[in-house]
Amino acid sequence: MPRDLVGGLFWLAVAIFAASQGVTLKLGSLSRPGPGFFPFWGGVILGLFSLALLARSLGQAERLSLAGIRWPMFLLVVGALLGYLLALESLGFVIITVLFLLILFRAAGRRWLFSAALSLVAAGLAHVIFRVWLKTQLPVGPLGF
Amino acid sequence: MEIFQGVLYGFQVALQPINLLYCFLGVFIGTLVGVLPGLGPAAAIALLLPSTFAVSPVSAIIMLAGIYYGAMYGGSTTSILVNIPGEAASVVTCMDGYAMARQGRAGPALGMAAFASFIAGTLSIVALTFLAPLLVRVGLSFGPPEYFALMLLGITLVTYFARGSMLKALMMAGVGLLLGTVGADTISGRQRFVFGIQTLADGVGRVPVIMGLFGVSEVLLNLEQIGGTREIFAAPTRGLLPNREDWRRSTIPILRGSVLGFFLGILPGAGAIIASFAAYAVEKRASKHPERFGTGMIEGVAGPEAANNAAAGGAFIPLLTLGIPANAVMAILLGALMIHGLQPGPLLVKQAPDVFWGIITSMYVGNVMLLILNLPLIGLWVGLLKVPYQLLFPFILLFCLIGSYSVSNNVGDGIVMWVFGILGYLMKKFDYEGAPLILAMVIGPMMEETLRQSLILSAGSFAIFVSRPISAGFLVAAVVLLMLPLVRRRAAALRTADAE
Numbered sequence: 001m002p003r004d005l006v007g008g009l010f011w012l013a014v015a016i017f018a019a020s021q022g023v024t025l026k027l028g029s030l031s032r033p034g035p036g037f038f039p040f041w042g043g044v045i046l047g048l049f050s051l052a053l054l055a056r057s058l059g060q061a062e063r064l065s066l067a068g069i070r071w072p073m074f075l076l077v078v079g080a081l082l083g084y085l086l087a088l089e090s091l092g093f094v095i096i097t098v099l100f101l102l103i104l105f106r107a108a109g110r111r112w113l114f115s116a117a118l119s120l121v122a123a124g125l126a127h128v129i130f131r132v133w134l135k136t137q138l139p140v141g142p143l144g145f
Numbered sequence: 146m147e148i149f150q151g152v153l154y155g156f157q158v159a160l161q162p163i164n165l166l167y168c169f170l171g172v173f174i175g176t177l178v179g180v181l182p183g184l185g186p187a188a189a190i191a192l193l194l195p196s197t198f199a200v201s202p203v204s205a206i207i208m209l210a211g212i213y214y215g216a217m218y219g220g221s222t223t224s225i226l227v228n229i230p231g232e233a234a235s236v237v238t239c240m241d242g243y244a245m246a247r248q249g250r251a252g253p254a255l256g257m258a259a260f261a262s263f264i265a266g267t268l269s270i271v272a273l274t275f276l277a278p279l280l281v282r283v284g285l286s287f288g289p290p291e292y293f294a295l296m297l298l299g300i301t302l303v304t305y306f307a308r309g310s311m312l313k314a315l316m317m318a319g320v321g322l323l324l325g326t327v328g329a330d331t332i333s334g335r336q337r338f339v340f341g342i343q344t345l346a347d348g349v350g351r352v353p354v355i356m357g358l359f360g361v362s363e364v365l366l367n368l369e370q371i372g373g374t375r376e377i378f379a380a381p382t383r384g385l386l387p388n389r390e391d392w393r394r395s396t397i398p399i400l401r402g403s404v405l406g407f408f409l410g411i412l413p414g415a416g417a418i419i420a421s422f423a424a425y426a427v428e429k430r431a432s433k434h435p436e437r438f439g440t441g442m443i444e445g446v447a448g449p450e451a452a453n454n455a456a457a458g459g460a461f462i463p464l465l466t467l468g469i470p471a472n473a474v475m476a477i478l479l480g481a482l483m484i485h486g487l488q489p490g491p492l493l494v495k496q497a498p499d500v501f502w503g504i505i506t507s508m509y510v511g512n513v514m515l516l517i518l519n520l521p522l523i524g525l526w527v528g529l530l531k532v533p534y535q536l537l538f539p540f541i542l543l544f545c546l547i548g549s550y551s552v553s554n555n556v557g558d559g560i561v562m563w564v565f566g567i568l569g570y571l572m573k574k575f576d577y578e579g580a581p582l583i584l585a586m587v588i589g590p591m592m593e594e595t596l597r598q599s600l601i602l603s604a605g606s607f608a609i610f611v612s613r614p615i616s617a618g619f620l621v622a623a624v625v626l627l628m629l630p631l632v633r634r635r636a637a638a639l640r641t642a643d644a645e
Contacts, residue, residue: 007575011316018323018338025337031605035330035337038593039323046319053312068574070369077365077542078567084546085559100546101539108535118536126543134196136551 001064004057012050019043076107092141093131097123148278151494155502159510164204164503171208172511175215176518179222180526182229183367183534184541186216187473188360191352192548194481202485203500207507209481213474214266214457214508217417218515221258221450222526225251234417234453237425241438241445248441252384253391257443258450259519260387261395265403265451266512269458272407274505277494280466284491287467289598290609294619296592299469301623303414303584309576311630317572321582324349325589332597344557351480351587353549353558355473357565358572358579360545364538365570385520387443395447398428402451409452410459413471414580417453417460424452458508464489465501469588473580476587 019040028034084100091099098119105115127145130136158164178189190209197205220232225242238258245254287295300318307314327338328348339345387395405427406420428448429435438445460471468490470476482489487497494501519526549562569579603609611617 003575007313007577011320014320014323021338025335029605030600031603033597033600035333035335037597039326039337042319042322042326046316046323049312049316049319053316056312068369073368074365077368078563081361081542081546081563081566082560085550085556085563088546088550088556088559097543100543104539104542105536108539110535122540122543126547130196130547130551135199136196136547137554138547138551 002057002060003062003064004053004060006064008050008054008057012047012054015043015047015050017043019047073107077104080104089139090141092143092145093138094123094127094145095141095143097126148275151278151498151502152274152506154498155504155506156509158203158499158503159207159507163201164207164507165510167200167204167208168211168507168511169514171211172215172218172515172518174208175212175217176219176515176526177529178212178232179216179219179235180231180529181219181537182223182227182231183363183538185232185359185363186213187477188356188363188541188545189216190474190477190481191355191360192544194352194477194484195548195551197481198484202482202487202497203503205485206478206481206500206504207511209478210461210504210508211511213460213478214454214511215515215518217266217450217454217457218259218262218519219526220453221262221446222255222519222523223530225254225258225446226527227530234421234456235450236418237421237449238446240425241440241442244439244441245443245446250441253387253443254446255523256385256520257387257391257395257447259385259516261399261402261447261451262454262519263512263516264399265406266454266458266515267509268400268403269407269410269455270505270508270512273458273461273508277462277466277501277505280462281491281494284467287491287615288613289595289602290613290616291619292467293592293595293599294610294616294623295467296469296588296595298619298623298626299413299463299471299588300581300585300592301626302412303581305626305629306412306414306416306419307578307581309578313577314581317577317579318581318585321585321587322589322592324354324582324586326593331590331594342557344555344561348590349586350549350552350558350561351477351583352552353562354565354586355477355583356545356549357562357567358569358583359473360541361562361566362569362573362579364541365566366573367534368538385523391443395443397431398424398444398448399451401427401431402448403455406452406455407459410456411462411471413463413469413584415456416472417456420452420456421449424448461504465493465504466491468493468591470584473583476583479587 022036022040022043025036026034027036027040080100080103084096087096101119101122102115105118131138174189178184178186190212216232217234220230220235221238223229223231224235224238225246228239228243230236230239242254304311304314304318327345329336402424405424409415409420409423425445425448428444429438432444460475463469463471464475464479470479479489487493487500545562546559549559552558572579599609610620
């Protein structure tokens with residue numbers, strides 16, 4: 001598959017979606033443009049550019065390749081980020097931060113003891129810096145921190 | 146003289162102990178993110194923005210601005226000692242800076258980078274001081290059509306200066322414009338693209354998008370590339386002062402880099418990165434020995450380092466005078482000003498002279514602090530470079546998580562960051578640039594408003610954009626920029642056809 005084909009199709013879909021939403025939102029008239037005016041024309045312009053990219057991609061020699069991606073690490077990091085966000089409000093800032101750092105240090109090949117110690121110290125420091133010093137509102141867990 | 150009163154007033158603000166402290170914090174953090182590869186000023190400022198909610202707007206902006214120009218200093222250290230740019234704007238410094246380090250001249254290279262940064266930074270603030278009030282007067286005469294045309298030109302410039310394909314950059318600008326429409330319509334109040342998701346009701350958050358595109362995605366990409374240990378040259382804590390010969394060769398490049406950088410910095414999208422490359426090219430062309438560039442020519446360090454710092458100063462001009470951000474960092478500063486209840490634009494100097502003059506003069510102070518931070522304390526930053534990336538990246542991610550959450554204490558913003566982190570990673574893989582997207586997203590709502598106001602003013606006629614000379618001028622410039630790549634390709638095609 002040509003390299004830019006997927007991207008072109010993806011953005012074309014986004015453009016069609018935006019333009020159709022623009023129509024639903026009411027375009028208004030040129031003298032009184034409505035809420036859908038800008039999304040509609042924005043979608044049309046993005047769509048035209050996407051079509052140009054698609055046309056160009058058909059003659060492209062470079063193929064789509066995902067060879068360079070280190071999947072295990074990529075999925076682990078992406079998963080850890082999502083897990084952090086989903087568990088933040090139920091577990092509280094300190095606990096989830098310790099878990100998050102521990103997983104990532106382990107994944108980066110550090111030993112258990114080292115990872116655990118560094119995670120605990122770092123979470124404690126983050127607690128002091130963000131909660132106590134900068135007064136950031138961070139969720140409190142069942143144990144009160 | 147109005148300007149001198151302003152400067153005097155500005156120094157009264159900037160020299161207050163609390164503002165000195167925030168200025169120092171800013172330039173310190175700036176140097177830190179500059180030294181660390183893989184964490185840029187845009188992500189760092191986005192991260193620290195929430196923590197400034199409690200302080201006064203002047204202190205907040207002084208600190209955030211300090212991070213930006215501070216990063217320009219820090220970036221060169223990593224380029225010279227490790228041959229990895231600490232900052233995108235320091236890429237060219239690697240060439241001759243690292244070559245100098247290999248010859249045992251790391252000290253003078255670092256020293257000259259710091260002095261060039263200081264001289265150019267200061268010169269560009271002087272220019273900013275005098276030029277900004279003039280542009281404010283110009284900005285006051287602009288109506289909606291002029292603003293719309295100017296922003297259109299701005300977006301065109303960003304896509305023109307994009308590194309990869311201009312077509313892809315234009316697409317990203319289109320995506321940014323659409324993202325900017327999410328949330329309540331400013332004129333009719335209708336909800337657009339919200340789909341019942343609470344987080345989207347006020348629009349897609351800038352901070353989470355920037356942290357995703359410039360923070361998370363960068364980490365994901367770096368994790369593929371690391372491996373092997375970096376070679377760092379022994380901490381050169383002595384012998385930092387360039388000798389007389391170094392100075393003789395560097396003075397003119399520093400001045401040339403300052404002028405070039407300042408003017409490129411003003412242009413939306415050009416900024417520090419392009420300025421440093423342009424300065425390198427200019428020095429190479431002006432030199433009697435262009436063939437020796439890349440083998441440790443001090444001109445190749447002094448010119449680009451001057452240019453990227455001067456550009457950092459120039460970038461403040463469109464933001465402070467017209468309310469239009471020139472790059473991603475300025476886009477966050479625009480957001481920061483608005484969060485603190487200030488409207489960036491030509492009225493800023495009247496409404497909040499303490500902020501306007503305070504920021505400008507704080508940069509004089511910040512540059513002096515940076516010179517001290519980067520010369521005697523260089524050993525500290527070199528030590529930091531020895532921390533392996535495997536230990537660093539969990540912290541960068543943690544900062545992004547905390548930063549995106551704490552903008553409005555909302556997990557939804559974190560999810561937005563997560564989505565844009567993955568999207569940004571894919572964009573980097575497929576050569577789509579993030580900067581046009583961010584810029585279009587930030588100025589999109591203003592563009593929509595001015596477009597609709599113009600059309601209401603003209604009762605639906607697009608002639609309003611061409612009948613007013615200033616807006617017509619901006620539009621012509623935008624069209625020329627859009628056509629240039631096509632014309633050039635045609636010319637190149639003709640030339641090859643002739644050759645055959």
